[in-house]
Amino acid sequence: MELYGYWRSSASYRVRIALKYKQLEYNYIPVHLIKDGGEQHKQSYRQLNPNGLVPTFVDGTVILHQSLAIMEYLDETYPHPSLLPGTxxxxxxxxxxxxxxxxxxxxxxxxxxxxxxxxxxxxxxxxxxxxxxxxxxxxxxxxxxxxxxxxxxxxxxxxxxxxxxxxxxxxxxxxxxxxxxxxxxxxxxxxxxxxxxxxxxxxxxxxxxxxxx
Ligand SMILES: N[C@@H](CCC(=O)N[C@@H](CS)C(=O)NCC(=O)O)C(=O)O
Missing domain, CATH: 1.20.1050.10 (Glutathione S-transferase Yfyf (Class Pi); Chain A, domain 2)
Incomplete structure (x- = not known):
């Protein structure tokens, strides 16, 4: 699993918490949002995430953006412990x-x-x-x-x-x-x-x- 993120990005921070909660190992790939006009705007990154935003999450052939979508994917694929518990x-x-x-x-x-x-x-x-x-x-x-x-x-x-x-x-x-x-x-x-x-x-x-x- 790979997580493209930025240390101070709140949306990346969400996915990090979710991955750690589920005790899933991942490779963290920093995308600097400020340096050189923002690495999120580079063509190579936009191929992964056309919105030019972090995070992007990769699990084998699955490539996802949007932190809530990533968390729902994690919850369906690795259900325990659940991020959507209760009634x-x-x-x-x-x-x-x-x-x-x-x-x-x-x-x-x-x-x-x-x-x-x-x-x-x-x-x-x-x-x-x-x-x-x-x-x-x-x-x-x-x-x-x-x-x-x-x-x-x-x-x-x-x-x-x-x-x-x-x-x-x-x-x-x-x-x-x-x-x-x-x-x-x-x-x-x-x-x-x-x-x-x-x-x-x-x-x-x-x-x-x-x-x-
Ligand atoms: N709704 C998206 C928001 C993603 C987002 O806005 N990411 C910010 C950092 S928290 C970003 O990449 N900003 C770069 C920019 O505005 O150029 C999600 O939940 O993943």
Whole structure:
């Protein structure tokens, strides 16, 4: 198995957590998102992932992009332990939180969006920061309310799931962008608990071979 990723990429971080949770060995291939205009835009990489985004996951002849699709593939192919545990209702809640993070928030703060705001629309750093703050606040406010309904020790009840896999990297990126997390006590406590888990800790950006200071 091969994972093309970038140490600080939240979507790559998700797949790393999932692979480590399932104790699957993989070869990590760094794709530098900044250097030389971004290796994700190189023709050789775009053949694997036409979107020019990380992660890309390879398992034999299977080549997949989109972290949630990769996680569902892993869950179907290597079912134990499951990333979608519980009842149909709980699995619905897991998917909803995962999508809230991966399809609603993260695309708005992605590198290419930030670059477009700065390079094409000529926003200054302060305005870009306001954009990030706005979308994090919008999303985390709803997430906190949602967690009040469905969380236990983890995002949905007391079983680790894909929702937790999505939460951890997003909180990491919020911290990186200097988002104030004080208004989200439940999110912080779940995140704190998750950060202690060995498969989560091992997937942390700082532990990856391409990590920079
Ligand atoms: N929905 C995709 C998102 C992938 C994505 O946005 N990856 C980011 C890093 S987290 C990326 O490659 N950005 C490069 C760019 O914006 O040029 C997934 O879940 O895999």
């Amino acid at each position: 149909a209702q709980q699995r619905g809640a897991i998917r909803a939180i995962s999508l809230d993070i991966a399809s609603e928030l993260q695309p708005l703060i992605n590198l290419r969006v930030q670059q477009y705001l700065m390079r094409e629309l000529n926003l200054v750093d302060e305005q870009k920061q306001a954009w990030l703050q706005h979308w994090f606040r919008h999303s985390f406010t709803a997430l906190e309310r949602n967690l009040e309904e469905v969380a236990g020790n983890y995002c949905v009840g007391n079983q680790f799931s894909m929702a937790d896999v999505c939460l951890v990297p997003q909180v990491y990126s919020a911290e990186r962008f200097g988002i104030d997390l004080t208004p989200y006590p439940l999110l912080r406590s779940v995140y704190g608990r998750l950060s202690e888990l060995p498969w989560v800790a091992a997937a942390h950006p700082s532990k990856q071979p391409d990590a920079e200071n």
